[in-house]
Amino acid sequence: MQRRPKIGIIISTTRPGRFADIPTNWLFNIAKERNDADFEIVDLRDYPMPFFEEKVPLHVAPPLNEVALRWGEKVASLDGYIFVTAEYNHSIPAVLKNALDYLWSEIHRKPAGFLGYGGGGAARAVEHLRNILATAQVASLPRAVHIGMIEMMGMMREGKSMADYPYLDDYVQADAGRARLVGQHTQGRPLWRQGCRGSLSSGHQESAKVATTVPIPAYGH
Numbered sequence: 107m108q109r110r111p112k113i114g115i116i117i118s119t120t121r122p123g124r125f126a127d128i129p130t131n132w133l134f135n136i137a138k139e140r141n142d143a144d145f146e147i148v149d150l151r152d153y154p155m156p157f158f159e160e161k162v163p164l165h166v167a168p169p170l171n172e173v174a175l176r177w178g179e180k181v182a183s184l185d186g187y188i189f190v191t192a193e194y195n196h197s198i199p200a201v202l203k204n205a206l207d208y209l210w211s212e213i214h215r216k217p218a219g220f221l222g223y224g225g226g227g228a229a230r231a232v233e234h235l236r237n238i239l240a241t242a243q244v245a246s247l248p249r250a251v252h253i254g255m256i257e258m259m260g261m262m263r264e265g266k267s268m269a270d271y272p273y274l275d276d277y278v279q280a281d282a283g284r285a286r287l288v289g290q291h292t293q294g295r296p297l298w299r300q301g302c303r304g305s306l307s308s309g310h311q312e313s314a315k316v317a318t319t320v321p322i323p324a325y326g327h
């Protein structure tokens with residue numbers, strides 16, 4: 107029997123008083139009811155890394171920094187990710203970018219979903235994150251859950267809670283369905299090696315075949 111995939115819900119801001127805990131806990135409570143995957147919250151506060159200062163790039167050697175090593179081990183232990191991200195100056199928070207800069211093969215060819223919160227639902231940050239993750243060969247889900255300013259202001263200024271916005275729950279369930287499809291394809295192995303069947307065009311199937319011939323760089327290679 108295949109084991110259940112382990113999905114990390116990554117909290118991407120660390121400042122005191124952050125809003126991040128509200129959407130993260132809400133998402134985690136919905137996710138843990140599922141019986142097709144295990145979820146855990148991974149908080150960047152628990153990985154206080156310096157701004158990237160490794161002497162050699164990480165495709166050459168693992169980081170010397172011990173916190174970064176621990177962060178990499180955590181990421182490697184997970185089969186997929188949901189990034190809960192704010193929007194800072196139309197992009198992702200620097201602390202998240204820095205944490206991603208400390209990764210290499212730990213995240214390669216795994217799926218990622220997104221929950222953005224902020225003005226415009228942090229759509230710009232999520233799109234930037236997709237671009238960054240493309241470099242890391244991450245299979246990002248095409249949709250995301252977006253919590254906008256109206257909902258945030260309701261919670262921050264009017265004493266409302268996530269329960270006052272039940273339509274957001276539907277959003278998550280719809281995305282979880284897509285995540286499950288990607289998860290079925292990966293199960294800890296590279297997405298492209300699963301043999302893409304069904305809905306893919308012959309052109310895409312050709313691309314997938316080509317992709318299987320591309321070696322994955324590893325430490326020391």
Ligand SMILES: Cc1cc2nc3c(=O)[nH]c(=O)nc-3n(C[C@H](O)[C@H](O)[C@H](O)COP(=O)(O)O)c2cc1C
Nearest residue numbers: 119121124125126192193194195196223224225226
């Ligand atoms: C440095 C900084 C930059 C921000 N830039 C944006 C922005 O570009 N767009 C936006 O919608 N909100 C922006 N905000 C507002 C954040 O969406 C809001 O403060 C949110 O609560 C931040 O997430 P956090 O509380 O988890 O840190 C910014 C906030 C900070 C602190």
